[in-house]
Amino acid sequence: MKKRSFALFLLLCASSTFSADLHYSLIKKESGKTNESTLLVIGGIHGDEPGGYFAPMLLAKHYTIQKGNVWIVPNLNFDSIVKNRRGTYGDMNRKFAKIETKDKDFEIVSDIKKLILDPKVDLTLNLHDGQGFYRAKNIDKNFNPKAWGQATIIDQQKIPDAKYGNLAEIAKKVNQETNVDLIEDVHEFNVKNTNTKDKDKAMQQSLTYFSITNNKPAFAIETSKNITDLSHKVFYQLKTIEKFMKVMNIEFTRSFELEEKVIEELLKDVGMLEIPPTKIMLNLSTLKPSIRFFPINKADFHYHSENPLVAIIHDKNEYKIMNGNKLISTLKADMMEFDNSLNEINLLLDGKKSTAKVGTLIQAREHFEIAPIQGYRINIIGYSKEGVLSEEGIKVEPSVLMKSYAIDKEETTYMVHFYKDKKFCGMVNIQFIQH
Ligand SMILES: [Zn+2]
Structure with a gap:
């Protein structure tokens, strides 16, 4: 087994005019062997769908890949995640057919497109929390064909000649396995085919359809917004991702049992925050919601955390430490000059x-x-x-x-x-x- 350590450095920089404030991170977990499959997992395209970004955060933190490769982008639309909004600059998942260069999402959409088209990537998963519970037949306002939750979404039946191109078959197989151990029976997963090419103009602008039209398999995994417990959504997302890994012959170990209670505990571990070069280290799991007299160097403020969902949002003399859409603490800044001479x-x-x-x-x-x-x-x-x-x-x-x-x-x-x-x-x- 080959172990790879990774470190993530998040930098908060002054934003240039036409780009978002926070860029996504990419965590590559690779077995180091050639000719094995690569799965790209993308979380957080919609900032108000936490199941879609806390799951890949745990995937990045707690999984070891032994065969094959998994590339993880846990926080694609990071500016929207920290604001808990679907899309701060509009719906990012409607910008993959065309996007203007002056769009704030331009840089991120362009970068992720390149990643999807990387010749190494065999299959892409785009993670969401969707409305209701998808069912092929209309049952009521929550269970019907228009709902998106608890579904594996495909744009078409298959991509001829592509590795893993039998989309419908793969989605069905994955769902069957996910459906073995449900927290509640109504949480069952079903395959939703949006028949994007013929029937869905909006979805023609989506991330998965961009991938499909480039002959590269892609699926969306939707847990339900109607499931209120984050740990349950994360449970289903991880379970489904694991089933995709199995299809792709990707082998992994994880450092925990895949159970809702365990996930709930893991989600409480937010990690550490470092503010260099001013030599400050904070334990985010235990931090008070508000801290006064916190020295901040306005001229040169940056930070890093190994948790890719951690960001600091600056508003006047308040610095809000976010873990995804959750506010961890507000630092009431004491603005001052810094000196780096003491070690x-x-x-x-x-x-x-x-x-x-x-x-x-x-x-x-x-x-x-x-x-x-x-x-x-x-x-x-x-x-x-x-x-x-x-x-x-x-x-x-x-x-x-x-x-x-x-x-x-x-x-x-x-x-x-x-x-x-x-x-x-x-x-x-x-x-x-x-x-
Ligand atoms: Zn979504």
Whole structure:
């Protein structure tokens, strides 16, 4: 087995006039062998369909590919995902037949088209949450031929001469297998053929039809918007993706059991956020919904997270940390100049001499004490003592700290800021752990 590590760097840059603010990420998981199939999974073309982007995020994070290749774009329409809107600049899935160069989606649509047409890609899946529950016959307002949910969508029966070109047959086989273990019987998947070429003008502008007209198989997977539990939607999306992998002879292992409860837990793990070069590290899974006095360098602000759904949206002096369409925390910015000269500090952790890199998260049981640093001022957020300018050489226990200044929901983690004159030099965050 060949293991591949991957790292993702998300950069928030000033947007150029004709492109979206956030570009998608591409995660390639490859077995490293030649002549094996490649599946391209695209999530998040519609920003208000979270099943379609949290599933590929877990696929990217928790799956190892042992045979074949899986390329994952979990966040195609990232600007719309963080706003929880179908399409901030209009419906992206209606821009694949033609798009004007001045369209804000132009760059993303052009880039993803190139990826779909990459000779290595054998099959593309476009993930959605659709309205209702698709049924071939009309049952009621939720179960009918016009609904989109719980369906594998094809544009036509087949693409002659293409590898995996028997679209209808593949979709049917995949659904049969997905339908073996349903959370509820009404969640069954069915194949919806939109007969795009003859019958569906709107779908002629879609991503999958673009692929089909280029002789490359593509399917849409639609879980239902009527299923309210995100973990259930993600369960069905992952299950269906796995069945497609099976069809394509792609072998994988995953680090968890595919069950709704397990998925629910995995979705709570948002990961870490790093703000370089100012040396700040935050645990997004435990962060408070709002944090005051957060130093921000307006001149040079960027960040990275290994979670491809994490983005920071800036509005005046507020910085909103998003995990997909979920707001994790709002940082109330303290705008200031930054200085990058401090790398390491000395401290006592529970009385023991220790060093810590600036920008790390460290743990203490009972108390900590920051050693003086020549030329720098230390500010423990949540601690104050009259007449003390630099909070060094002070034994700090949880009882002397104001809990409202803690940065995590459990109120056990506090920021220690370092300054040189008035410039901010980074922070360490100290968490008091239970003993
Ligand atoms: Zn959609």
